[in-house]
Amino acid sequence: MTAAPGRGGRGWGPPAAPPGPAPALPPMQPPGLEQGFDLVGWLSAPRNSGTPGIFGLGPAARPARESADEAPGVPAWKLLLRALLNLVVAWEVFYYLGSLIGAEVNILLRPYVGGGFGLMLTNWLVDLIEIALLAKLFGRMGRWPLVWRRYGLPTARVLARRLAGATEGRVAIPVQGLGHPAQPEDPWQAFRALAHAEDLQLLDQETAQGRVDDVDHQRLNRALDYVRDQPERLTALLDAVRDHGAAACGHPSGARDLPGRAARHDLLLRQVRIGATQDVPKNPPAYRGTDLALDPVLLGTSLLAVGPAGTGKTARLARPVAEALCLQALAGTAAVVVVGADDADLGPDAWYDVVVDPGPGADHRTGYGLDLFGGARSADAAAAQLADALLPDELASRADAARQALQQVVGPFRAAHRRPPGVRELVQLLRGEPAAWAGLQEALGSQGLLEEHRYELAQRERTHGQVDDPGALLADRLALLDRPVFAGSFNPSARSAARSAAARPLFAMHALDHPLRVRVKLPEQSHPEAARIIARLAVGQFLHAAAARQDRSLFAGLVVDDASTVIDNQTVRGLQRLRGAHAGAVLLLRTLVDLPEPLRAPLFGAVGGRMAFPGIAPWDGKLFAETWGTVWVDERDVTRAPDTSGGFLKRGWRGARALLEGERAETESVTTRRVERRRWSPSDLAQVLPGGHAVLSLTAVDGTPVPPLLVDLRG
DSSP states (O other): OOOOOOOOOOSSSSOOOOOSOOOOOOOOOOTTOTTOOOHHHHHHSOBOOSSTTBOOBSSOOOOOOOOTTOOTTSOHHHHHHHHHHHHHHHHHHHHHHHHHHHHHHHHHHHHHHOSTHHHHHHHHHHHHHHHHHHHHHHHHHHTHHHHIIIIIHHHHHHHHHHHHHHHOOSOOOSSTTOOOOSSOOOTTHHHHTTSOGGGGHHHHHHHHTTOOOHHHHHHHHHHHHHHTTOHHHHHHHHHHHHHHGGGTTOOTTOOSSOTTOOSOEETTTTEEEEEEEOOSTTSOGGGTTOEEEEOHHHHTTOEEEEOOTTSSHIIIIIHHHHHHHHHHHHTTSEEEEEEEETTSOSOOGGGOSEEEOOSTTSOTTSSBEEOTTTTOSSHHHHHHHHHHHHSOGGGGGGHHHHHHHHHHHHHHHHHHHSSOOOHHHHHHHHHTOHHHHHHHHHHHHHTTOHHHHHHHHHHHHHHTTOTTOHHHHHHHHHTTTOSGGGTTSSOOOHHHHHHOTTOOOEEOGGGGGSOOEEEEEEOTTTOHHHHHHHHHHHHHHHHHHHHTOSOOOSEEEEEESOGGGTOSHHHHHHHHHHGGGTEEEEEEESOGGGSOHHHHHHHHHHOSEEEEOTTOOHHHHHHHHHHHOEEEEEEEEEEEEEOOOSOHHHHHHHHHHHHHHSSOOEEEEEEEEEEEEESSOHHIIIIIOOTTEEEEEEEOTTSOEEEEEEEEOOO
8 A cells, every 4th residue: 555666767846656665575584573573462561651741551550759768878888787777776675675566565464355366356456566667767867768769779670670571471562571461452443443354364364373473563553544445445455354464565676674673662652762861850750760762743843963083972972863763664654865974884775775976886787876856846946955065164155156157957857858968068167168059959949948047048058167166166066976976876867877788767756655665875985975965965965855746645755864064044944844744854963063053043943853963062062951941949058066065864765766867967957949950950960971871852753842951762
């Protein structure tokens, strides 16, 4: 029920009709589940989806309590010694005082309860009351609850996990610790209301054998949602399910899962877990100790991540997000474009349907090239996008003249030849070479279109050879792509297309109407300027194509590993349009200094998610701190002084308490005032963040905010 990727090389106009269904491939076994996938257990597992950003798969986590008794600075030996000393004293008091109280109880209550069992039961009740009172008194002085939370509870959890691991010998759900509910869900309940029992026989058999995974379940149910009200297509879907089981309505690539799948996903909620929020005072209590996840609702406002190289931006953010969007594409709910260096760890090529690799090490007999005009629906829009991609940031002031120069060439060429110009043809026309210019006029004359385009041709001809001619600048920039190493990677001219019998198909970005997985590899090491142009072109085409889609049922996701070369005014405006187009972007930056200063604040305003990694510069942290704002907190000023009041007995009791508690009795004077403090200061972000962590804030598409959270991205 899904469409194949568009492979046409046309620069504008409606996408080409998708080819027929791909040949059936053997189903891929979900990684790490050699014994099979427990679909019923995964589907029936408890989920909590009330709070944005919290990983929903699993029981709801109990929020941490704010407690002033945690005493993080108390050394372990002092804490344990105090607890042991109070335990010894409590036992001695119970031993001697209990004997005295027991004797008195026997004398007073024997006439009422008699001897034997009644008296023994009474003694037990008295002992329990004594133990409870002593535990409350000496437990408070010895801080027994803190000892249990710090040492006892983690030990109990480790023992419980080991015991559970030793006793489990059945097929496991791909999420630890969920177990099977009392009433398991039927994975195919939606189909049973519309299909006969024999139509689902093969599907039920594969489910029982563990040969149906979460991607298959989501893909088939999405296909059913598409055709539920269309009787003809519904009949075809049920026939496909009867004949092919879980392999029905497969993705055009034939893949049913991703090799090397590593992150924790929940395709039912379309979430991917990226880390665990820490139990620290800066995190709100409702989020402490929970798993943090991203989904299209949060990615729909786009996410900007800033951090130096080596802090885990690619491995711990870009790769999991790319993996999640690729899985959703296989399930028929998303399309994804991943842009990064050819050596970036963004998943193997087997994850993607289209791999655009124009670098020198690429195999030009396979893969795809990139259509320079593939994100636009008209010649003028295509020329404007190409001009924006070709111009460097330092020449942005000449953008309007450059767009006009390209439009004066691309439009007439398209009208004369019914195709977009190739790279070399465009270079020759922009430079004003006589042979190319005469050929264009002759082609227009033969089509009877010379008069229609005479004015814009005359404008372009007048600027040839002038000092401020933008055409010469565009031709020099475009010549970086007209290299033998990039042969076949971009739009060919008529002569080069005739010489190359095995030209690679060109990927056109307007194919985002289909559940595609696209990887654009940039030759940053060998050709950095060409890589910069390709990145700007791919991102610009995506922003335009995602916002111009007619069918927005698929979430369109963009992941850019190093976005320092692609962010300009056009990019910022494009990011603002994605929010209402069911699309979003994840942009990674090493530092904000790579961007012009006038762009930094608008970029922060255009995205709803912001993420700071350890080691960012203080001037980068300043913008994060200003964006996250301040919060009102209660600040307490405590003045303590030794307590010397009272007589001999009171001072003696205070001395005994000081011996048991390890602290002298003091009087306290507490002053509380409400003050405004930064959520995260620039110095905290630059100096305090530990390795493997990040501070992340998010915003849902409906405007629901997730406050800045300290997240552990490891594991």
